[in-house]
Every structure is written in structure tokens, then in C-alpha cells.
Amino acid sequence: MARLIAVSIDCRNNEIRQTFVEMISRRQHYLIAKGQGTGAVDMLLLELDEYRPQHTFDRVRQLLGTAPDLEIFLTASRMDPQLLLEAFRVGVKEFLPQPLTRQDVEPALERFETRFAGKVSGLELRAGKVIAVIGVRGGVGASTVATNLAVSVQQARRHEPVALVDLDIHGGDLGLFLDVPVSQGLTHLTKDISRLDETILRSTLVQHPSGLQFLASGCDAYDDFMFEPGSMMRVTSLLRSIHRHVFIDCGHVLNPSVKEVLDGADQVILVTTLSLPVIRRTKRLLEILSAAHYPTTKIALVVNRYEKDQKDLVAEIEGLLGMHMAGLIPNDYESASEAINHGKPLTVMASKTSIAQWYQGGVGQLIGEQAKDASASSKEEGKGLSFLGRCFSSIGVEARRKSSVVGR
Template identity: 30%
Template sequence: MSNVLRIALVDPNDASRESLKAMLLGMDTVWLEADCSRYEFFPDVIEQTAPDVGVISLDADPEKSIQLISKIAASAPDTAILAASQSTDGQLILKTMRAGAREFLTLPLAKDDLDAALKRVSQQKFGSSESGGRSCEIYAIAGATGGVGTTSTAVNLGCVLAQNQHNSVALLDLDLSLGDADVFLDSIPDYTLADVVQNVSRLDIQLLKRSLTKHSSGLYLLPRPVDLHDSLSITEDSIRKVIGLLKASFTHLIVDLSKTYSAIDMAAIESATRVILVTQLDLPCLRNVVRLMMSFEEIEGLSSKVEIVVNRAGLDSGQISLKKAKETLGREIFSLLPNDYRTMVEVRNNGVPLITQAPKAAITQGIRELAEKLQGGAQKGEEADEESVAAGESKWKKFWPGAKA
């Protein structure tokens, strides 16, 4: 799990409950696991969902709500209780804290107050950011063209990351028409992205995980729809909701994009912490990288997230040199994956990941090194990024026909 806090809320007052829900749904650091309108049902909600935080509004019945706090504090000690009330009466606050509430929040709630309270709970539960608490890393795997190896990179990167017992990793196949991540993993999923999108408003984290297919490597897969017409129900908004739920459920999310750079792909790209742009050292691929980077620079903050990965490096015939490619692109190559066509065909046809089929192969080591680099968190510094943008922008325009420098 990532250090996103899972929250359950109870408030019999519809207006204040909806206000609290809206505030919670607008926060990236939390996931609203469940909300409830009856105090007597809330212990069952806590038992079924085991949230990190239970938010209890007191105003509908202060005595009953304080009894509820005491009951949950005894039965679910791992759930931090936040009490909320319009009252600032000292006796009420004292009773609430003695019953077991971790924080007392005054309604109407200011977002800064809620954020500060949740940060204190998060620090107590996960530790400070320096001591291991971390949010979900989202890697969007994009291609400079079809056939460059984005799916093989996504699947095998996910399997390598999942080997670490401290990671929980999911793979989302966003190639809605022709995605084949399930083939690479020799999986026949019971549910697809279309099923999850259809029920996303009713899903919680436990139901989501039961909707995914778990591979023997530990990687969870959410595949593309089976029927082509099912992809019509998938929109940018629904993808953002699915990514939000996956983000709350896993430490790492890998998104295998289509090659169309559709609105759905772009929604995933904008949600990503890193964009892995897979290319080869040939002219059509490098021209497409230039074209894509020109477009990415028009979206604030996007180009700085892009890492260029060269696949099939070392292919003997006709490749552009790495030095020439760097000059053309105006930026460094993040990682190189060596050419090993025979091994890749074998693992794809057998539906077995590299770490199982060919653990000592050079391509497997290349994927491991890519994973290590990504987990190292060595984002490009602002100064270096500004230099690459300043130096690279003119190079993009010089290289792309019809563009003015």
C-alpha cells in the first residue's frame, strides 16, 4: 500500500456529510473508502473496510457519537478517529478525546485544518517522509511508434518491481483496442477495465483488488476490455477515477498507453509521476520523439517528467549512433535496453516474464537497472531541466519540418 490514507465517514446530517465528502474527494492524499448516514451501522463499516481514519460527526447525537467513538477505539485501535462538530464546548471536546478520538475538528471545516490533522495521522501511521512513508509512483509507458516494445517494457518492469516485498504493483493496460499485456502474462482475467469503470463509484480497495488478476510474480493486472465496443464507456474522467483508486491501493502503478495519444492516454500521462518514452535509434522514431516533446512542452510540467528509454540498443544494422541521437534530441538518454530479439519473442510466446524465463539475460538486467533508476527518485533538477528545455526547444523546431525556430 502507498501512504494514501483510507477514510470512512459517518454523519447523519446529509448537508454536512456531503460537504465533508466533497472536501475529502478533492484531496490527493486520501481515499474515501466508505460513507455512512447511521451511527449504528458504522462499526460494521469499520470492520468490513478497516480504514486508516474514521471521521465521526457529533452534532446529530453527541452522546451516541461519543459512545460510538469509545466502541471503535476499543474494537479497531488501528483506525484513527477524527471527531467533528460545530460546537466548541470544552466539556464536549474533553469527553470526545477521553473516548478515544485522535483529533477534534470544528465544523464548518477549513481544508487547511483537515489537511493538517490528516498529516499528523499519516506521520503517526507511516512515519515522516524521511523514514519511509511514500506515495504511489505512477509510470506511464509511452512509445515513439508502434512496435518499439512499450508493452514488454511495462510488463517486465512491473514484474521486477513486484519482486521487492515492500512494493505492491499494478499494471493498467490502456491500449483499449489491441492491448496484450494479458498475453505477456499468460493470464485469462475474470474482469477488465470496462468492468471496473462501470462500477468505479461503488468500488472500494478490497473489491478493486478482487477485480484484478494477480500474476505469480506478484504483479496485479487490469487488462483492456475484451469487446471493442466496451471501450466506448471509458472516458478521461473515468480513467482519472480508476487511477485514483489504484493510486490509493498500490505503491507503484504502471500504465501501458496506446500509440494514439488520445484524450484518455493524456489523462493518464498527466496523472503520472514519470513518463517513460520508449524509442529506437532510427530516424522515424527519433522524429516522433521530437514531435512528441514539442507537444509535451505545451503542457505545463509535463516535459520535465519525461524520461527517454532506448530499446533494442546495439542492433547492428542501420542504427543511428547514440551520440547523434543525443544531439538530435537535445537531452540525455535515461536508460538503454539491449537488443535481444530471440529472448523477447520466446518470453512473449510463452507468456512468462523475463525474470522467470531468462533471469540472467542482458535484457533482464537492463530492465532491472531501469527499475533501480526509477526507484532512485533522481528527478532532474530544476536547473538542469531549464537548461534542457532552453537548449532543446530550438533543436526540436530545427529538426521538425515547417516549425519556426
């Protein structure tokens, strides 16, 4: 299931509520709304007002008028056939007699899940692309890459909606990178995730002069904060339903929210540099992603701070990692830092520099780029191991030229 199913329960009878919660909790992918609100929920369990059934039916009509995709399950202790017919006519999808039993509830949930999967896959066909950017280590430039890629895509495709999300709960600097005022962010959206809808999301996004929509983390760098499980999955799917491209700065820690984003992303950009400790971590991260069965085509490895004379080093590292670099971003500390300190993207701050030109030119290729097996082109084939190769052997990492590390 690509996203969680949000359920709201509106029952006076507490026992019914508890039984339903218990049955739903045995299944995967459900999220129960805290209150009785219908916000952006996918399913509502509604108890019939047996003294005033028309009252309940009016409510069903009104709910479905504003949220046609909502599915309403009606529950009552008695139901005469005429009323049942009327309930289905106003749009109720399932009727659950009280007391609730597994024999009634489980088949109804299964039917619901089939209908829901069909709806979601239809939506996904029209959905935008999610590109997660993760730094192999702090300081490699993940935030610079995520910000400048997002701005460059927005500048190149003015009429397409593009979003940038700051999911670095220990960093959260992107508001400064873009010099946009930020008051709320992910922490606000995820307070009661079942209530999240497009209106709340749009009111939390901040627009950058380029047109890019920015969503801050809302975290303080020193907070011990964690998002509720499933929250990022829901935020991401809502974002992709209204944006063509969604870039997410995942920082450099593989916490559960970051894993959720990586799992659901169309592409994962790993930002690395050419120093030994960073390459060692890159190797390890690739192994983790491989163990999680990420296809090689989903991962793009990008070297930041690349110097022209490092061609051979790149070829050697490609051989060691069993992966081609999808991009080599020139080293230009002065421009990169100046851009951050002025809160401007590189393409605005230093448009003539090679680093800005890389972002302008390389971006389309990168976000459509597929990681390839480096075995065919490794220049090191047949040569003895260099210093770097020996270092890798000594830390238990072998050069692998015949097969790709990721996706094995």
C-alpha cells in the same frame, strides 16, 4: 497533495449533508464516498444521536479501533460541554455545530488538511517507487518493456514486493503476456473509489509465478471506458504503500487517467524506436512533458528494437531531442514474439539472448537512471544536418544541442 482525501458522511439530516458536500466541493483534492460506508475513507462526518449519545461514542471507538488513521468530525444541533469533552476523549477530532457555517467548517477543514499532509508525507517516505511506461506510439513495445522490466526487477529482488498494472484501456494485453488468469482489474477497483482499501486491492491482484503482483485493466479493448478523475491517483498511492516497485503500462494515449499516473510517478519511461514518425512523436511528447514542468530527471527515454549499426543514428537523434537515451533494447522480433505467444517473460523464454540479458542487466541502472543533457556528447556537434536533421527542420523540429528539451 499527493493523493485525494476520501470523505464519508453519515448524517440523517439531509440539509447538513448537502451543506457539507457543497463546502467540501469548493476545495481541491476531496472525494466524497457514495454511500455511508467508512471503507478506506480519511474523514467521516458523523451526526450525534442526541437521544443516545453513548451509542455514537461506541461507534466512534469501534471505527477508530479498526481504522486509527480515520478522522471523525462530529456534528450536532446541541452539545453540552460534558458530552463534548467525552466526544474528544473517545477520539473525535472536530466538532461542527448545526447549522453548518463556513466560519466553523473551513477552519476545521484547514486543520484537518495540515494533519493529513503530515500523515501522508510520513507514509510517502516509506512508499515504493512508481515507474510509468508509455509508448510514444502503439506497437513500439511499451507492454513488452513494462512487463519484462517488472519481472526482471522481481526476479532480481525476490523478497521485495513488485507490482505491474495494465492501464492500457484500449489494449489490456498484459494478462496474456504473463499467462495469468484475470477476472477483475482496475475497472472493478474504481467502481466506488472511496471504498477502495488494501483488502479489496489485494484480492484483485493476481500473482505471477515470479512473485510479481499483477493488476489487469479489466477493460474490453473496444469499450468506451474512462476512469473517474482521481481514481488512478488513489489506486497508485495504495499500490505504492504496499510494493517496493510499481510498474504501470500506460499504453500510448495521453488520456486523463494516464496523465494522473504520469504526474504522480517517480519515473516515466518513454519507449521509442528509431523511425522518423516515431521520433517526431517522441519530440512532441517530450515538449508536452516539459510544458507540464516534468523535471528531466524524471524522464528516461528508451529505444526499443535497436540494431548494433545504429550507433550514429542514436547520437544524432540524441542531439535532435536534446536527451540521452537511457537504454537501447536490442531488436529481436523472434524472441519478443515467441515470449508473448507463450505468455512467458523474456528472461524465462529466451534467457540466453541479448534482449533477455538487456532486461536482466540494464534494469537496475534504468530505474535509477537519470536523463542527461545530450549537449556535451552529441557527436553531431559542428556537423551539417543529415537526412534526419533535414526532415526535422522541414516538420518544424530543430536540432537542439545546447539545451535539454525537457525541463526547460
